[in-house]
Amino acid sequence: MARLADYFVVVGYDLDKRGGSEGQGHILQRFPEKDWEDNPFPQGIELFCQPNGWQLVPERERPSFFVSVLTDINSERHYCACFTFWEGLDNPQLPKAEASEVDEDEVPGLVQPAQVFAPKSLVLVSRLDHTEVFRNCLGLIYAVHVDSLSVPLETVIGNLLTCIIPVAGGSQRTITLGAGDRQVIQTPINDSLPVSGSSVAHLFRQLGIVNVLYLFCAALTEHKILFLSSSYQRLTDACRALLAIMFPLKYSFTYVPILPGKLLEVLSTPTPFIIGVNSFFRSETQELLDVIIADLDGGTVTIPECVHISLLPDPLLQQTQTALSMVLDPELEMADHAFPPSSTQPSTLKIQDKEIRAVFLWLFGQLFHGYRWCLHIIRIHPEPVIRFHKAAFLGQRALTEDDFLMKVLDGMAFAGFISERGPPYRPTDLFDDLIANQVERIRQEECSPHKVMNHIKELAEQLFKNENPYPAVAMHKVQRPAESPGHNDPKNLAMFPLLDDVTVQLFIDHAAAKLQTAPPVVKAELKGMVPSGPPLGEYIVDRHGHVLANSARRLEVVRNCITYIFDNKMLEAKKLMPAVLRALKGRAARVCLTQELNQHVLQNRAVLDDQQFDYIVRMMNCTLQDCSHMDEHGIAAILLPLVTAFCRKLGAGITQFAYSCVQEHMVWTNMQFWEAMFYSDVQNHIRVFLDNGQQESGPAAGGQELLGALELASEQSRLWPTLSKEQQSERVQKEESTVFSQAIHYANRMSYLLLPLDTSKNRLLNRSGIGDVESVSNSYVTNSIAGSMAESYDTESGFEDAESSDVANSVVRFINRFVDKVCNESGVTNEHLKALHTMIPDIVQMHIETLDAVHRESKRLPPIQKPKLLRPILLAGEELVMDGMRVHLISDGREEATGALGGPPLLPAEGAIFLTTYRLIFKGTPNDPLVGEQVVTRSFPIASLTKEKRISVSLSMDQFIQEGLQLRSCTFQLLKIAFDEEVASDLAEVFRKHMHKLRYPQHVQGTFAFTVGQSGKTLVEHKTKDKNQSIKTLSKNLVKSAKRTIGRQYVTRKKYSPPTWENRSSLQSELDEDELSVSEELDQGSLTLSSTIRSSDRQTMSNVVERACCRDYQRLGLGTLSNSLTRSKNEPFRISTVNRMYTVCRSYPGLLIVPQSIPDSTIQRISRCYRQNRFPVVCWRNSRTKAVLLRSAGLHAKGVVGFFKSPNATSAGPSQADSTSLEQEKYMQAIISSMPSYCEPSGRNTLGGFTSTHMSTSGKWGSIRGSGRLSAYNPEVGNRLSSKESPQPNGGPSEALFLRQQRAYLYIIGDKTQLKGGKQDSFQQWEVVPIEVCDVRQVKNSFKKLIKACVPSSATSEPSMTFHRCLEESEWMCLLHRVLQVSVLVVELLDTGSSVMVSLEDGWDVTTQVVSLVQLLSDPYYRTFDGFRLLVEKEWLSFGHRFSHRGAQTLASQSSGFTPVFLQFLDCVHQIHLQFPMEFEFSQYYLKFLAYHYVSNRFRTFLLDSDYERIELGVLYEEKGERKNPQVCKSVWDYIDRLNKKTPIFFNYMFSPEDEEVLRPYSFISNLKVWDFYTEETLSEGPSYDWELVQRGRQERLAEEVPDKPDTTTPKSQRCIVWPCYDSRSRVVPDAITKLLQDLQSLEAELGLPPEKWKDTWDKIKANQRAEAKLENRPSFNNSLLMSSNLSHQRRSQGVYLPESGVGSSINLAMDRETSTTSTPVAGRPSTSTLYSQFQSTESENRSFEGILFKKGALLKPWKPRWFVLDKTKHQLRYYETRQDKECKGVIELAEVESVIPGTPTMGAPKNIEEKAFFDVSYQSPQKSTRPNAQLWMDSIQSCLSDA
Secondary structure, eight states: OEESOSEEEEEEEOSTTOBTTBBOEEEEEEESSSOBTTBOOOSOHHHHHSTTOBOOBSSOOOOEEEEEEEEOTTSOEEEEEEEEEEEEEEOTHHHHHHHSSSOSSOOTTOOOOSEEEEEEEEEEEESSOOHHHHHHHHHHHHHHHHTTOSSOHHHHHHHHHHOEEOSSSSOEEEEOOSSSOBEEEEOOSOTTSOOOTTHHHHHHHHHOHHHHHHHHHHHHTTOEEEEEESOHHHHHHHHHHHHHHTTTSOOOSEEESSOOGGGGGGGGOSSOEEEEEEGGGGGGGTTOSSEEEEETTTTEEEOOTTOOOOOOOHHHHHHHHHHHHHHHOTTGGGTTOSSOOSOOOOOOHHHHHHHHHHHHHHHHHHHHTTGGGGEEEEEOSSSOEEEEOHHHHHHHHTOTTOHHHHHHHHSHHHHHHHHHHOOSEEOOOHHHHHHHHSHHHHHHHTTOHHHHHHHHHHHHHHHHHHHOSSTTOOOOBOOOOSSOOOTTOSSOOOOOOOOOHHHHHHHHHHHHHHHHHSOOOOOOOOOEEOOOOSOTTSSOOOTTOOOOTTHHHHHHHHHHHHHHHHTTOHHHHHHHHHHHHHHTTSHHHHHHHHHHHHHTOBTTBEEEOHHHHHHHHHHHHHHHHTSOTTOTTSHHHHHHHHHTTEEEEEETTEEEEGGGGSOOOGGGGOHHHHHHHHHHHHHHHHHHHHTTTOSOOSOOOHHHHHHHHHHHHHHHHHHGGGSOHHHHHHHHHHHHHHHHHHHHHHHHHHHHHHSOSSTTTOOTTTSTTOOOOSOOSSSSOSSHHHHHHHHHHHOOGGGHHHHHHHHHHHHHHHHHHHHHHHHHHTTOOHHHHHHHHHHHHHHHHHHHHHHHHHHHHHHHSOOOOOOOOOOOOOOTTOOEEEEEEEEEEOOOSOOGGGTBTBSOOOOSEEEEEEEESSEEEEEEEESSGGGTTSOEEEEEEGGGEEEEEEEEOOOSSSOOOOEEEEEEETTTEEEEEEEOTTSOHHHHHHHHHHHHHHHSOSSGGGSHHHHTTSOGGGTTTOOOOOOOHHHHHHTHHHHHHHHHHHOSOOOOOOSOOOOTTSOOHHHHHHHHHOOOOOOSOSOOTTSOHHHHSOGGGHHHHHHHHHSHHHHHHHHHTSOOOOTTOOOOTTOSEEEEOTTTTSOSOTTSOSOEEEETTOOHHHHHHHHTTBGGGOOOEEEEEOTTTOOEEEEEOOBOHHHHHHHHHOOSOTTSOOOTTTHHHHHHHHHHHHHHHTSHHHHSOOSOOOGGGOOOSOOOTTSTTTTTSSSSSOOSSOHHHHHHHTOSOOOSTTSSOOHHHHHHSOOOSEEEEEEGGGGTTOOOOTTSSEEEEEEOOOOHHHHHHHHHHHHHHHSOSSOOOOGGGSHHHHHHHHTHHHHHHHHHHHHHHHHHHHHTTOEEEEEOTTSSSHHHHHHHHHHHHHOGGGGSHHHHHHHIIIIIIITTOOHHHHTTOSSTTTTTOOOOHHHHHHHHHHHHHHHOTTSOSBOHHHHHHHHHHHHHOSSSTTOSSSHHHHHHTTOSSTTTTOOSSTTOOOOHHHHHHHHHHHOGGGBOTTOOOOTTOOOOOOOSGGGOOOOGGGTOOOTTTSOTTSHHHHHHHHHHHHHTTOOOOTTOSOSSOOOOOOOTTTSOHHHHSOOHHHHHHHHHHHHHHHHTOOOOOHHHHHHHHHHHHHHHHHHHTSOOEETTEEOSOOSOHHIIIIIOOOOTTOOOEEOOOOSOTTOSGGGSOEEOOTTOOSTTTTOOOSSOOOOOEEEEEEEEOSTTOOEEEEEEEEETTTTEEEEESSTTOOSOSEEEEGGGOOEEEEOOOOTTOOSSOOGGGOEEEESSSOEEOOSTTHHHHHHHHHHHHHHO
């Protein structure tokens, strides 16, 4: 029973304390005046009566009513019902205004009303929440006052304060206050269920389903929630509703449904809250950053950006939303029905309210079902103490990842829920019933919303009945005041009177006396045992659906392996081990393992030998590794007793237990895990002695055990009151001592798992719980060397004690924290707790001592066999910088090596990493024992390292390695290594430092190409050594004059300084005279070459002349340096020596080709207009059209305008300002006049002169320029170049079209951004083609993405990260497409007789790419070995592509990053090679070789940025004549030449060039292929580009008698397994020619003949072939490859496609131009050398000659194409319907042929056939051939006849 009202208060406006604008309220009267003992009077009521502040108003307002909620210090809620009305009084401000003329607060001109109204509040304070009753009572008091009823107010109030009603129990009580009123109060049946009226329904109407769900989740996960509304009662209702739907959880934070304005600073509190504030204060709530604001009037919920609300887990959220919408909007599902039911109105608000609450109750039933199975009862007497095992609950529900549930279980509300509902013996309510009896039903309903609705309606009914036990009764009779008087009623109401407190007090005292005499009301409390419901985990599948297809098989594997281990069948166990470790990823297998191991423990002990111990530890580690730190499946809990059971004997009396080897896991440092373990053990023990020892202690099946514990506890709680005092205290003591003994036990256990084996080394708990235990695989250092190494690196003798005590202290602190927590929770006495605290340090110290002995002994053990470290083979001159460190090579994102795509799992592998002066090499063997014999090698040149990052790695085996490195190289290799435990961490650091020093040397002379052969020991501190004295004097003059000319101070560097370690005596004499002095005048442009160079300088000059470029210029006819050195005047170009001192342009070569008519002085002036002074020079001339190709940098900005804006042609007089631009024009004009076509009288020659009919910009060339229009100069150029119609097969403009049009003589390919603002002059003979060019930054970023795509660092299943998607995002192919497209455009222009000047960026990146590709496509010479070398030397090296800078080869260029411009060029060449495989003398391997070595720094060829720098360092001319050290090749070209002589590895057997063939490749992205250089790897031998290493490696393998090559001459089986990414396919299965050459070699060796060079053999065969072809006068094929080239270009370039490593293929010859089928290649069998090997013919026939002929039959029949075959052997000519046909249509026996003669064209012959294409075979009917090869057929048939 409880009082309906505790206090009645009258609060009024305080006239005395009126300050400023804000008034104050004060309590006028309160009854009773003395506080109740059980319920003190709440403070601050006056603030809550007027939350917006006390103010006087000019007009009377209507009375208002609302309920505030105040929470006292004991978190009891007080409901304050406030009834407010307004009373008139004279304006207190008027007299004051008269007194002082101007009042500060007063606004002038505002008339103050004479009368104002002050608020007065009647407040009822109660602990019960009966809003309507309070409203009625206060209304009645007001009515009595206003209507002046005859009842005294004191009586009414006295009755109100003495009214006593039951709190709960479903009774109803009628009350009256003695004013003729009557009210019925119904109490809820069960007061644990909240009472909500219809507030929940209102809340959903105001905010909507989704918003309320957000608020619900926010409240449960402890966020701050603020309600806004202009109505106070609505605020209270909304807060009440939110609390009601949270049932069975209770909100335990700040709860203020109505917050007064004066207390708004409460909103910035850091704790969660639910608060309501009037909308009046909306602006003050705007700056709250972490508060969720729900506006009830506007229906919005605002969630700040920084707040993340975890929502319900997925299927539940959906189901809840569906159920709520069915309650709130039942018409929704009928909305689409054709015959909707007549009415589907939602229920009344009161019912709807309960239905919504039922949905949430149902939701909690699903969330919490089975929670009672995760309760640990740790004390029963005197009070039950219960703990919840969160990890087990989440684990069994498979919701460990779920954010929402994690937060709810960690929250205060759930803690309250457990302490309230945990006890097993207590009254139960609706929720307990739901959890216990309806879980099964909920589970079955999940899929059917209608069943869910029925269930919800049933629950709603119970909730409604709880609130309204007697729904029929509603006999309220309450007096309401008469109609309120008008607002401005002149007759004012009387003031609310002062009440007589004595009278009221009498009422109260009288009632109190009556209560004391009344008999006490005894309400039987219905306590009972709380049922637990069905246990968890019966129906729940793991979230990943761990019902694996072969899970039973996996468990079988685990069981077998353990059996083998204990039966000592170690070999069997070893085989199963990898499978077991894989299986242990699954939960079932882990549980199985623990059960199996349990069976092998006898009397808590199992002694194993070393090998068994090692395997068991590995399995335990693997099991624990896949558990989370929460141990949600309890695996660590089951293993805990086992790790102290399994042990091995180390020596006399020294035993090592498994726990010393499994300490590396997070779970051991997780306090919650230890607590849960402790509680479950305590529970088991208490249960055991309550069973009175009937049941032995031992792990029973979890289910019954837990049920037993809670049931027993419930039974004990019931019996407790009946026991005597002694029995009670005995039980309490017994339980307490159980807890105490368990605490000691756990202190021991924790010290076992937290103290590392070597206590001197490790601070386990200081590192967030992860220590670097020295060794993990079997917890002792593998061998004495590593041991001593570790000691020397790790410990300094002086500090050992300090460190070990440090470990001890941290462990003691951890255990103390644990003991404090569990003992306080489980009520251990203080004496016991103190005893524990003194015991713990001793336990730890004792354990440390035993561990020291174990550690000592374990070091003496023989090491377990680790794979021995394999030594790598080194190059001559390559030296180890750091010896091998044991590491594990981890698999990265490439799945081939891991066995994921079939093939053996080669990775992860164990081995060592070696750092040499040249490379980083990993060499080792796979971890998987089934492929253990294979050697895995991965390496890359140290100079190609692009990114190094530290990673932490955990291996799937038993290794737990902290540190690893991920090393990425631009040779498309990734080394992901993890250091073994024997490698000390600072050794790894030393390794990194050495690696950085080698990767970024101070100067280019620190690179391997320069240091090779020197001692590697000095390498790390490598200083540039002082050069030879003689060399110093040698080039003094050169440098002096160069300095003077340049005018800048450069550090004195030497021109030519050969390395000191080589004796160059033979060259010394030559060097002494090899000086070059420069005449002193600055401008030597006017001097001729012969007068500039004295005779003593000829030597140097001849050096320059010998440079490759000059040979090429002479070949192209671009000028010679004849002996007399006089210019031949009639040549249009000359070789200029203006730059021989590198004074005009630092990055150009010394000799340049310029127009004959331009003097050197002009050149010096022109060069200033161009970036980097790289002025236009000629680099190639078309031998047929005499068009020239020029290259230069882009113009400086000022140059552009000056160049193009000159309005007049060259005839105008040269003004001072225009002189440079005029000279530039002269220069252009000179180039144009050099072209023979210029002299032809062909009218005006600009491109602007004609209008093309093909004006579509979206054609072939449309994409070259970014926008559709070309530029401001001349839109038509672009249109013409982008013409749609392109008969050319590669999509370029047709030659005919180009030749017909008038065209400009010179096209300038310029950068679009550079060429703004100029205007094309119609009289000039050049045109500008602006294009968008790729920036160097683009190339750099694209390359980074390309590497990540080709060599990903980790495997990913995301669809956005697939190889093709990443490749596309890298845009590498787009860049290739752009470069190729521009190059093909330039080729077209040159081929049609226009000269082209490529003038892009600084002239050394894209310009070089385009110019080189153009020459490669236009000039077959550059497709040979010599030509390609020359092209690279000329365009890339001499013209100053910045190899060192772009390759970031030194410390200085490290920041610029790696930009593979040259690689891009090689990729373009590779694309062309793919499309024209017969045009290149070199193979694809040659390109890969260059791509690898241009970044490897093995050769000096690609070092430094220009010829100038190479001369300075003396590396330019040293390659000649130096063969002192034959092992060390300094030039990559020499190396290639030597290798090419030995082996045909670089040679392309299909090389069969056309004369003067111009290639026009397709450049569309769809035609480009990813270069396999980026993706392939050979793990058996590493990269194959260091040929000697590969050869020596193969010889070693052969020496080990592993039959490696399939082509050994033994007759036994030649089968050979080729593994993906391990073996090199082209080596194991060589193509036919290589195979034949190898066979030849082995035969020569057998016969003892001197071996013939492969090239000679090949050339002989080719020569024979040609001779035969001439004799027989027919095309002949050797080794299935085309030798002679009378196939048309069309057929050869498109149709024939032979893969690089392909076995020999065959090409069919077709006579008919129109049939496309003939151009497809057919791969032949490598065994035959005949053309027709692809016919698997039924007849064993010999087809001598075949092709398509048109045949005319009888007189009126039409011509038909037939496939004719001439058969020499059978002597017949057969024909078939088609080539594939097996049945022949007809046969002409050659014996019957009378004659074969040329025929004449006849009627109806096929069109487009030449006259000479007919021939008659005189036999019954004549045959006609449709091809100029008629002659061939006739010859063939004739030769057949003559043979016969």
